[in-house]
Amino acid sequence: MPKPKPKDKRKTKEKKASAQGEEKKRFHTSGPRPLWSGTITFGLVSLPVNLYPANRPKPVSLRMVDNDGTPLARRYFCEKEERVLDYDELIRGYEVEKNEFVVVEDRELESLAPEKSQEIDLKRFVGLDEIDPMYFERAYFMTPDKGVTKAYRLLAESMEATGRAGIATFVMRGKEYLVAIIAEKGILRAETLRFAEELRTPDDIPLPEPSKADKNRVKAMQQAIDALVEEDLEREALQDQQSQRIIARAQEKLAHGEDVIALGEEDEPEVEPEQGGEVIDLMQVLKQSLAEGRPPGQEARDDAGKSQPDKRGKPAAKRSETKKRPSGQRGTGKKAAGQGDGKAAPRGKRSAKLAELENLSRDELYERAQQLDLPGRSRMSKAELAKAIASVR
Amino acid sequence: MPARAMWKGVIRFGEVEVPVKLYSAVQDRSVHFRLLHEKDRSPVKQAMVNPDTDEIVPHAETRRAYRTDEGSLVVFDKQELEALEPDSGRDIEVIRFMPPQVVDHRWYDRPYYLGPDGSESLYFALAEALANSGKEGLARWVMRKKSYVGALRLHRGVPMLMSLRHEEQVVPVDALEPPKGKALDARELDMARQLIGMLEADFDPEEYHDEYRERVLELIEAKRRGKSVKVTPIRRREASDDLSKALEASLKKERKRA
Numbered sequence: 001m002p003k004p005k006p007k008d009k010r011k012t013k014e015k016k017a018s019a020q021g022e023e024k025k026r027f028h029t030s031g032p033r034p035l036w037s038g039t040i041t042f043g044l045v046s047l048p049v050n051l052y053p054a055n056r057p058k059p060v061s062l063r064m065v066d067n068d069g070t071p072l073a074r075r076y077f078c079e080k081e082e083r084v085l086d087y088d089e090l091i092r093g094y095e096v097e098k099n100e101f102v103v104v105e106d107r108e109l110e111s112l113a114p115e116k117s118q119e120i121d122l123k124r125f126v127g128l129d130e131i132d133p134m135y136f137e138r139a140y141f142m143t144p145d146k147g148v149t150k151a152y153r154l155l156a157e158s159m160e161a162t163g164r165a166g167i168a169t170f171v172m173r174g175k176e177y178l179v180a181i182i183a184e185k186g187i188l189r190a191e192t193l194r195f196a197e198e199l200r201t202p203d204d205i206p207l208p209e210p211s212k213a214d215k216n217r218v219k220a221m222q223q224a225i226d227a228l229v230e231e232d233l234e235r236e237a238l239q240d241q242q243s244q245r246i247i248a249r250a251q252e253k254l255a256h257g258e259d260v261i262a263l264g265e266e267d268e269p270e271v272e273p274e275q276g277g278e279v280i281d282l283m284q285v286l287k288q289s290l291a292e293g294r295p296p297g298q299e300a301r302d303d304a305g306k307s308q309p310d311k312r313g314k315p316a317a318k319r320s321e322t323k324k325r326p327s328g329q330r331g332t333g334k335k336a337a338g339q340g341d342g343k344a345a346p347r348g349k350r351s352a353k354l355a356e357l358e359n360l361s362r363d364e365l366y367e368r369a370q371q372l373d374l375p376g377r378s379r380m381s382k383a384e385l386a387k388a389i390a391s392v393r
Numbered sequence: 394m395p396a397r398a399m400w401k402g403v404i405r406f407g408e409v410e411v412p413v414k415l416y417s418a419v420q421d422r423s424v425h426f427r428l429l430h431e432k433d434r435s436p437v438k439q440a441m442v443n444p445d446t447d448e449i450v451p452h453a454e455t456r457r458a459y460r461t462d463e464g465s466l467v468v469f470d471k472q473e474l475e476a477l478e479p480d481s482g483r484d485i486e487v488i489r490f491m492p493p494q495v496v497d498h499r500w501y502d503r504p505y506y507l508g509p510d511g512s513e514s515l516y517f518a519l520a521e522a523l524a525n526s527g528k529e530g531l532a533r534w535v536m537r538k539k540s541y542v543g544a545l546r547l548h549r550g551v552p553m554l555m556s557l558r559h560e561e562q563v564v565p566v567d568a569l570e571p572p573k574g575k576a577l578d579a580r581e582l583d584m585a586r587q588l589i590g591m592l593e594a595d596f597d598p599e600e601y602h603d604e605y606r607e608r609v610l611e612l613i614e615a616k617r618r619g620k621s622v623k624v625t626p627i628r629r630r631e632a633s634d635d636l637s638k639a640l641e642a643s644l645k646k647e648r649k650r651a
Binding site for chain 1: 418421427441492521522549567592605
């Protein structure tokens with residue numbers, strides 16, 4: 001009996017409509033959690049918000065496999081001891097001179113962010129068109145927290161009506177960001193901006209000083225420009241043709257059953273796509289959490305925080321069983337509890353825990369890693385965090 | 394230190410050809426850490442390993458795979474992927490020109506300055522033609538085996554390319570549902586607008602600095618000299634329950650300051 005998979009994201013519309021109830025439930029238990037939760041302050045008004053990426057990863061993220069098709073994981077290893085290191089054996093260092101490092105703990109880095117910096121304090125509003133294109137970096141949607149929609153709507157409507165964007169700095173995950181808070185169609189968005197010091201000026205390059213050009217040449221160029229003018233831009237013009245070529249070729253191979261390897265669903269989480277970002281139905285999540293004014297997955301958060309008793313000794317299903325299954329049978333596979341075949345004692349013990357941890361969002365994993373004071377956690381991917389936490393407990 | 398050109402190309406539209414050099418307009422200012430083996434503080438290497446066995450798999454023995462929605466892998470050979478790579482070349486082909494603002498900040502990715510590659514007269518003619526027409530171009534090019542879409546425009550009179558996100562990467566706002574609820578209170582709306590008006594100013598990017606980065610560098614310097622650092626916990630604020638009161642008090646405060 002094929003079971004719906006939590007990671008089965010890019011569905012067709014028909015499928016979505018029929019599975020709406022199911023979908024909804026699922027997002028409350030395993031949907032993506034916000035990247036950041038914090039507070040916008042506007043005068044004395046405080047407005048708790050959640051941040052979700054407004055940019056999706058590229059449609060194609062290829063992962064590395066070995067010649068047998070086993071997905072590989074990126075790991076750190078010690079050259080002297082010739083072995084893979086666990087995350088609790090790693091520390092973070094800043095190279096002050098060649099091969100001389102100052103060790104910095106994450107706890108110390110966190111202490112550098114003052115309390116206030118967890119807030120987006122809107123002390124200044126500017127005309128949106130005043131911000132030079134060069135400054136814009138990335139976009140995040142903001143959803144109101146816990147049904148507190150009034151202040152959110154009030155701010156969105158007032159900003160939109162006045163054509164203004166709020167400007168602030170705040171600290172998220174060990175980095176300070178300059179943001180423009182923009183309201184569009186009743187939705188607040190945070191656009192991170194580059195700091196002035198991150199941008200070069202033409203003088204820094206340096207580029208030649210503008211000088212007068214030949215009149216006839218300019219005229220000819222202008223005519224060539226005019227000949228190509230169109231008033232609008234449809235989204236299709238911005239399609240990623242390179243990714244689409246790869247997808248088309250993959251579909252061709254799939255149709256011929258050529259180089260296709262079926263994976264058990266639990267094979268997935270350990271190996272992150274190379275280009276980063278969770279592949280999620282962000283739209284569904286945002287739609288829901290904006291409409292309801294509540295981040296999805298909230299009720300799941302409490303149970304997820306508690307650790308279940310360790311299913312000691314229960315070995316994970318062997319990869320070899322799931323790996324070479326013919327593609328027709330995919331999705332019927334047994335629940336493999338994470339990675340590893342249980343032959344090395346500490347790993348076997350960990351794998352059950354891993355499977356459980358991998359159901360959590362990166363944010364939650366990060367929180368746990370923070371409690372455990374794991375070194376290097378802010379640079380870890382979701383899978384790496386899960387692994388690091390599992391190896392401690 | 395003068396910046397180095399990262400790539401050379403030729404802007405083309407109609408009969409026009411302008412050889413240019415690309416310079417990144419962004420400079421990385423983040424503080425980079427290395428991961429070290431705690432035992433002897435030596436830097437660690439990264440490797441691709443088989444997660445079952447922890448064995449390191451050499452690069453020559455790796456392949457790339459595409460994961461389908463249904464959860465299977467389609468494996469590609471390196472040659473096969475190479476065949477799918479876009480044709481490399483030097484052309485920055487402008488496929489159309491549009492009024493400015495047609496492509497807005499939601500698409501912006503990375504800015505590149507353009508400098509002349511050889512002929513300065515062609516380069517300045519392009520700048521002037523762009524300025525006179527008030528249009529910006531939509532261009533495609535292939536740089537280091539990746540295909541780009543970008544906007545050709547001027548930045549304070551200097552030609553630049555702003556690379557753009559692809560269609561699939563930008564979530565359309567239209568498809569989202571904003572929060573709904575009872576009609577907003579007219580008085581509260583008015584107060585909010587007044588408050589925005591009082592807080593209005595010009596955008597002065599020079600005013601904002603990455604202070605956190607500066608503190609991180611200070612910490613490193615302090616540690617280098619053998620000092621320790623204290624740790625403060627972070628708390629989160631409560632939501633305001635009485636919006637009217639908060640807005641009123643904010644306005645009062647701002648008026649006092651003015």
